[in-house]
Amino acid sequence: MNSITLNADLAAISRLVVEGAMLVYTFAFLAFALHLSQLASTKKSVRAGASRLERVGIALLALAAIIHGVGVVLRGISASRVPWANMYEFSITGSFIVVAIFLIALTIKDIRLLATFVAGFNLLILGTADTIFYVAVKSLMPALQSYWLVIHVLVAVLATAFFNIAAGLSIAYIFKTAKWVKASKLKGVATFRRILALFPKEDKLERLAYRFNIIGFILWTFTLIAGAIWAERAWHRYWGWDTKEVWTFIIWTIYAGYLHANATRGWSGKRSAWLGIVGFVAILFNFTVVNLFFKGLHVYSGLK
Amino acid sequence: MLSSQPSSEEVKSPEIGLLGWLRWIWRQLTSMRTALILLLLLAAAAVPGSVFPQRSADPNGVTAYFKANPALAPVLDKIQLFDVYTSAWFSAIYILLFISLIGCVLPRTVAHSRALRQPPVQTPRNLKRMPAYQAVEPTGKKTQDALLAKAHVLLKKQGYRVALEGDSSNGSVSAERGYLRETGNLVFHLSLIGVLIAVGVGGGLSYSGQRVLVEGESFVNNLAGYDSFSPGTFFDESHLVPFSVRLDKFEVDFYRDQTLKNKANAGTPTDFRAFVTTTLGSTGEQSAGRVRVNEPLAMPNANVYLTGNGYAPSITIRDASGQVVYSGATPFLPQDANYTSLGVIKVTDVPKQYGIISFFYPTVGTLESGALTSLYPDAAIPLLSMNIYQGDLGINDGEPKNVFALDVENMTQIAGGKSGVKGLRLQLGETVKLPKDLGTVTFDGLKRFASLDVSYNPGGVWVLIFALLSLAGVTTSLLVPRRRVWVRKTETGFEVAALARGDDPVLERVVSELIAELAPNKKASKKVAKSAASPKQKVEDE
């Protein structure tokens, strides 16, 4: 039973690879940012050259994603298990899934303009993971040795990725519909307005966000149920209002509210977009503040 | 869709004041907006339970909070901030929410079951106003003649409910699909009621009891058999099926680092196994079992879980005459990852009572400060250290005392600390003299103990069934598109229109594809540029 082999060298390589991916994300992010600023230019010649830059950016993003994916897989191999058992691993795997879903969705829907957001977000997450959350490979504590780790956490990561992209779309929607953006005479805001004008129309943004959110909600519902089943096995009760359970419930309820808002007169549009953003903030809060500072049974950050 | 929203009754006559008010309140309570606000309130109300320690999940945390904030804690307690999830205000929100849910879903269930038995709605006069619309003309006589029959067959094959209106020379086909969307929505909401009931009833019938067992010890499944026990509201001792559990052996695996490459991981526990023998009270049938974390042992009306473990050093104390005054394996509570453990021994069968506060180090080492520590969780170089206190142990005043604590306030230290006598240190097998001619203490052997939790919740399986039903319901409701499609003959050609009820990503495509099949060689002419209507139809608009 004691046959787990940990490979610290491989883990070190994995970390280097992930750091390499961060470098490529940085270039992708710069390319997208530059692309946006060119698109926002008042000069036609500048705008015309922008689409090449965008293609470069997408290629860089795809390259970063591949390197990132290799880093994640190496981390899993180095630990002889799924690479999502502590906050560091959850971060690198989760952000990989975000970029993977984004790239897949890109082949179906034109959401290119979200690329800046995705590249920036992943850079931020990986940076935090590498500097604050990093822990050496460790074997799993007995409570985590369960196939529910594979199912429950993987689905939670997937749900988070869908909510994440939806939140990006909702943020764009909020800016696009904001009165101060529409009315302001400031030069900076005017540039910003031109960038926003490149995004899909408002109602299209809203609809896209809704579609990512419903997938996220179904996956989150599953996460909640799977978590309860696992808790019944590991903690002798399926629900005990442990801090993590509380926040899973809160997030679920906020998104249920979001879905209702979309069907309630006076609540679709801006208010529902805000609810989607609040829901995602709650997810980030659950993952960072609750993990690190709240007392509870889910102490798997691996940090002391 | 919401039949609880009659709009024609706005004008109330004064005679039915009370009834009118009640109706108004009911209508408000069962409106979508109220449901939404109650949901958000529920989310907000759940937050404090993660900020303040809760009696149900963390009773020690509550005690500590009272100690740290003696002025504030009673105030917070008054507004039930230590019992958020059973508090009056939290309960009020979810009870209102569920009343609203019932009031909202029941009428919809009735309406939906009626709609399921009715043909699709009549084709609207002006199809051009629909969110997706295309027309083809002229089509030629052959296509036109076959049109409606063909549309009828095609749509039916695609799972639409279809009605032919008018005659085949001048009429239309009206079709609707996706009734499952509303069915899923209703199943989802109704299952939530099931979840709530199963949680309530199951919780009332549930129990959980805790028991610490040293290797070789056993306990019986009755109230006296447990160190602590928490029953649900409807629990009765007769629910406990008689059986006993003996802990034969407890095994732990620690990660060993032969290569010295993973120092950080050395000593991490990788597996805990409790081997037990269970005996059924009714038949006396014995069987061997194993309990692991994540792998409880199923007994009749009970699951046996492994929740903790540690060392239980066997200690024998003899008085000056050689008479045994204390003997047994005492569980020591682990204090850190390397199992530095704390235990308390109370010696009462002597003229002057004394107590021992003892630390156990499975693999002893010395810190720079000279203090002892444990370097590794397995018992490689086991050592016991003891400080001894003489005085009243408070055993005789009848109050239950924590076996892991010794109140030394009114006692005199006679070994260790500033007592002038060195604390005792014992290696495995060693016998050491007690101070003040109290006799000797022997570290005879080392056992392990397991903390077991015996729990039962008959509602669990029902909660799961309803939760899975609601998952299936919500998935269906969110992913099955519901839409109406119409095909109508015009003078020289035909027109096709579609309307989504709820989100429908492929509305336009449905129309184009239908046209392509009905008139394979023709190009649709009038394409309405307007994209589909708002993403979600407002329920209350219907």
Ligand code: HEM
């Ligand atoms: C425990 C409380 C409730 C929860 C957790 C909840 C959750 C949800 C969720 C997740 C959805 C979207 C999925 C679906 O359409 O099936 C939904 C839709 C819906 N809910 Fe609720 N709900 C609750 C109470 C209510 C109440 C009280 C009402 C009535 C006022 C209501 C009316 C509706 C309606 C009409 C829809 C369909 C909206 C649409 O067309 O998208 N719900 N609910």
